[in-house]
Amino acid sequence: MLAIWPPLILSAGHVVVFTLWTAWLSFTPSTLLPEPGFVGWRNYTSVMSTRNFHVAYVNIVIFGIGFVLLTSALGLLLAILLDQRVRGENMFRTIFLYPMAVSFVVTGTIWSWLLNPGIGIQRLVRDWGWTGFRFDWLVDRDMAIYTLVIAGAWQAAGFAMALFLAGLRSVDNEIIKAAQIDGAGPWRIYRRVVLPTMGPIVLAVVVILLQMAIKTFDLVRALTGGGPGIATNMPTTVVYDFMFQRGQIGRGAAAAILMLAALVVVIVPYRLHQRWRGRRE
Amino acid sequence: MNRRWILYGLVLVLAAFFLTPLVVVVLTSLRPNEEMAQRSLIGWPQAPTLANYAMAWSRFCIAERCVGVAPYLANSLLMTVPATIISTLLGAVAGFAIALWRFRGDTAIFALVTLGVFLPEQMRLIPWVIVLRDIGLSNTITGLIVVHVVQGLSFTTLFCRNYFVAVPQDLIKAARIDGAGFYRIFWRIVLPLSPPILVVCAIWQFTGIWNEFLYGVTFLTGPAQPITAAIIAISATVTTSPQYGVQSAAVLLAALPTLAVYLFGGRYFMRGLTAGAVR
Numbered sequence: 001m002l003a004i005w006p007p008l009i010l011s012a013g014h015v016v017v018f019t020l021w022t023a024w025l026s027f028t029p030s031t032l033l034p035e036p037g038f039v040g041w042r043n044y045t046s047v048m049s050t051r052n053f054h055v056a057y058v059n060i061v062i063f064g065i066g067f068v069l070l071t072s073a074l075g076l077l078l079a080i081l082l083d084q085r086v087r088g089e090n091m092f093r094t095i096f097l098y099p100m101a102v103s104f105v106v107t108g109t110i111w112s113w114l115l116n117p118g119i120g121i122q123r124l125v126r127d128w129g130w131t132g133f134r135f136d137w138l139v140d141r142d143m144a145i146y147t148l149v150i151a152g153a154w155q156a157a158g159f160a161m162a163l164f165l166a167g168l169r170s171v172d173n174e175i176i177k178a179a180q181i182d183g184a185g186p187w188r189i190y191r192r193v194v195l196p197t198m199g200p201i202v203l204a205v206v207v208i209l210l211q212m213a214i215k216t217f218d219l220v221r222a223l224t225g226g227g228p229g230i231a232t233n234m235p236t237t238v239v240y241d242f243m244f245q246r247g248q249i250g251r252g253a254a255a256a257i258l259m260l261a262a263l264v265v266v267i268v269p270y271r272l273h274q275r276w277r278g279r280r281e
Numbered sequence: 282m283n284r285r286w287i288l289y290g291l292v293l294v295l296a297a298f299f300l301t302p303l304v305v306v307v308l309t310s311l312r313p314n315e316e317m318a319q320r321s322l323i324g325w326p327q328a329p330t331l332a333n334y335a336m337a338w339s340r341f342c343i344a345e346r347c348v349g350v351a352p353y354l355a356n357s358l359l360m361t362v363p364a365t366i367i368s369t370l371l372g373a374v375a376g377f378a379i380a381l382w383r384f385r386g387d388t389a390i391f392a393l394v395t396l397g398v399f400l401p402e403q404m405r406l407i408p409w410v411i412v413l414r415d416i417g418l419s420n421t422i423t424g425l426i427v428v429h430v431v432q433g434l435s436f437t438t439l440f441c442r443n444y445f446v447a448v449p450q451d452l453i454k455a456a457r458i459d460g461a462g463f464y465r466i467f468w469r470i471v472l473p474l475s476p477p478i479l480v481v482c483a484i485w486q487f488t489g490i491w492n493e494f495l496y497g498v499t500f501l502t503g504p505a506q507p508i509t510a511a512i513i514a515i516s517a518t519v520t521t522s523p524q525y526g527v528q529s530a531a532v533l534l535a536a537l538p539t540l541a542v543y544l545f546g547g548r549y550f551m552r553g554l555t556a557g558a559v560r
Contacts, residue, residue, distance in 0.1 A: 003374075004371075004374050004375055004378050004463075007371045007374075007375060007430075007431075007434055008375050008378070008390055008394070008434075008438075010431050010434070011375070011393075011394050011397060011431055011434035011435060011438065012390050012393035012394045012397075013393075014397070014405070014408075014431055015393055015394070015396050015397045015400055015435075016393060017408070018400070018404060018405045018408040018409075019400065019404055021407070021408045022404050022405075022407060022408065025407060034407070034411065077295075078295060081288060081291060081292050081295070082292070084288055086288065086289070086292055092292055092296055094544070094547060095296045095299050095300060096295070096296070096299055097543075097547075097551070098299070098303075098540065098543060099299070100554065101488055101539045101540055101542070101543035101550065102492070102536045102539060102540060103491070103492035103493075103494065103509050103535070103536070103539070104492070104494070105492070105494050105509040105512050105513060105535075106492075106509075106512065106532050106535055106536045107302065109512060109513075109516055109528075109532055110302045110303075110305070110306050110532065111302065112516070113305075113306075113309075113322060113525065114301075114302060114305065114323070119317070119320075119321055119322045119525070120321065120322070120323065121321075121323070123320070123321035123323075124321040124323045124324075126321075127320060127321050154298075154299065154302070157299075158299070159554060162551055162554065162555065163555060166555065211399075214401075215401050215402075217402075217403075217494070217495055218494040218495070218509070221494070221513055222512075222513060222516070225517075236401075236403055239403040239406075240403070240495075240499075243406060243407065244499065249407055252406075252407070253407065255403075256401070256403040256404050256406075257404075259401060259403055259404075260400075260401060260403075260404055263399070263401065267399065
């Protein structure tokens with residue numbers, strides 16, 4: 001029994017110690033190396049006054065909403081389609097879910113080619129003869145953020161599908177039979193009996209996807225590199241930029257804490273809600 | 282009947298959408314560079330060739346080192362396999378201790394361990410840099426194994442604990458009354474029940490660690506970096522004269538191990554995904 005303590009303590013302890021450590025750093029004047037000292041909220045105010053930060057937080061709102069809506073809509077559509085006793089369901093499931101097995105670095109790189117106007121989809125359609133065709137979001141400051149939405153949703157929709165499908169299949173057969181006896185048609189049963197039970201699963205999927213959105217880093221690095229300019233920077237890239245590009249550890253730590261705060265705002269209400277529901281039942 | 286046609290049409294269109302990026306990159310990897318000059322890279326190979334793979338494997342220049350992706354794939358493998366095995370086994374023992382053996386403070390420890398699932402990597406970057414420096418493992422693959430074992434334990438402990446709570450406590454109690462110790466019970470009773478969850482843990486860890494990018498690019502430099510960091514380094518260095526054929530081959534080689542794991546262990550992959558997400 002004794003031998004299991006070191007890994008358990010390391011695993012549990014590093015969460016606490018590293019969180020406090022980064023929180024402490026965010027109040028120090030640390031630049032290239034950690035330095036003791038206390039500067040109050042100065043790191044926070046200077047991070048929050050940078051343009052980079054503003055861009056990143058507008059982006060995470062756009063990306064968060066777009067990614068969650070598109071991914072869960074696509075995921076729900078796929079789940080409903082596959083729930084109709086489609087032949088070859090396993091094969092289709094494998095096709096829809098495979099992006100989740102691959103690194104965002106790989107898929108982001110491939111999408112950066114497809115969305116590159118010079119060599120990707122725009123070029124292909126122009127080669128076909130529609131010479132006026134335009135699809136250049138990747139190099140458009142205002143639209144580049146939506147390329148991340150497309151690639152992100154493509155990657156995660158199969159995952160949402162799998163969760164929704166499990167939910168659709170867990171509906172009590174007795175209720176469905178009772179509705180059939182009452183003479184309800186299949187589509188009506190679906191709309192009135194099956195989908196209304198999906199509320200908790202939809203909520204869970206939304207929270208999981210929001211969490212994924214806030215943690216998005218690899219995809220940005222691979223697909224847009226934060227560009228054009230700084231147009232697609234995200235909270236995660238802001239942290240990285242302060243810590244390792246500009247050598248301002250204190251400010252980077254402050255940016256990390258702000259990111260953690262965003263995650264807490266998403267997770268904690270959900271957990272409280274879950275606990276409240278659990279107690280009610 | 283009409284409705285079935287619409288259903289299958291829709292499913293096939295969506296399947297095509299999901300497969301397109303993969304198909305494009307496979308086709309591109311088979312085309313010589315000249316075929317794509319001044320054209321879209323989406324297209325059918327006129328003269329299919331495997332030359333791109335040979336080039337990508339051992340001669341392609343990445344960050345001014347012309348050694349191909351093979352050394353970076355080796356780095357990833359040397360990092361991923363030990364970290365996967367160690368974190369899976371330790372997670373099984375830890376999950377057993379928390380779920381079945383029980384000790385004072387087990388629920389508190391468990392809560393903290395699972396908080397590690399949620400804590401973003403950005404919160405751990407600077408502490409890990411300092412810890413790795415102080416234990417003399419800066420810029421080593423061993424250092425990355427330590428990082429991934431500690432981080433991975435959050436997941437494997439969570440998965441195993443949630444699996445083991447279903448094992449009847451009486452089984453353990455009876456064995457303890459008979460005088461069996463912690464490891465004897467683990468070895469004789471718990472481990473034989475564990476293969477499914479061990480596979481879930483191993484697949485989850487392998488996929489996660491192989492695909493990880495931020496730690497690999499931050500804690501390792503140049504020749505020591507894993508394949509994900511190398512792929513980003515390629516895109517950063519070749520902007521002047523891109524070689525999409527070779528790059529496609531490199532990207533596919535990077536994706537192959539986790540894709541293979543996914544295709545062969547799909548069911549377990551899915552179980553890990555849902556267990557890791559829903560908690």
